Amino acid sequence: MQDLLTGFLSLLQVCKVCNRQITPFKMFEHTTYIRVRYGETDQMGYVYYGNYSLYYEQGRTEAIKSLGISYKKLEASGIMMPVAEMKVRYKGPANYDELLKVVSYVLEMPSRSMTFHTKIFNEEGRLINEGETKLMFVHGATRKPCSATNELIEALLPHFNTN
Template identity: 55%
Template sequence: MYTHTTQIRVRYGETDQMAYVYYGNYASYFEVARVEALRALGMSYKELEEEGIMMPVLENHSYYHGPAVYDDLLRIEVSILEMPSVRIAFHYKLYNEAEQLVHSGETKLAFINAKTKRPCRPSEKMLALLRPFFENAEKN
């Protein structure tokens, strides 16, 4: 399993009239978390795109556990629980500064060849970077 943590501060424009994070903004928080997780791994979205691989979102699931509010500093844990094939799943947990779980979710993305628009496997570089996090799981 690969896990990365990043932080994001809730901005005023991301909240509704009650000062709660507007539900549609969680998808943006998920995107920030997965982009930073891949960057920390050593593989950026930009590199994938330069290799001719796109990653459209196939599914986006959100679960609300409590409100995140204006000016909260959210800690976002993103995990990849399985080695990717032509798809990759990211799992998210968002905590406020009091360490309360306020939101969780999952996104599933596909690897698509930019020229053919057909599913493809992830780059060998990405697989090589992820492999060490899954070696024990593959042996079981």
């Protein structure tokens, strides 16, 4: 793997003058915090590499909840969002009982799929993990692909409109 999120990372430079993130285009971003459980570590003493998927998932759930959309209700209404692709880069360890900062980004408006980028920071503010997950939209009954719901599109639009 060359650079996993090269293009993505280049967007996240911080302006040295105003100390704000430079975003050449609009996007949606949400932060949540997750406490590492003992059972999520392995005998290496750090969070098991497979358990970041749970953190990404929790980040995504909270991110769209902040838009006023419940994935639980979405699924109850007949739309499911199975994961189609995942990429993870492990840059440093996470420890038991650490309070991780999990930042979820949506960089593109969803259509048939929706991609989340996730960055995880440890308690010292160091970036220890980043990844992306691409989710499809499917009808729950038929498991056939479909498009993002209007509700989701409308909730995201304000974050992508250039005013």
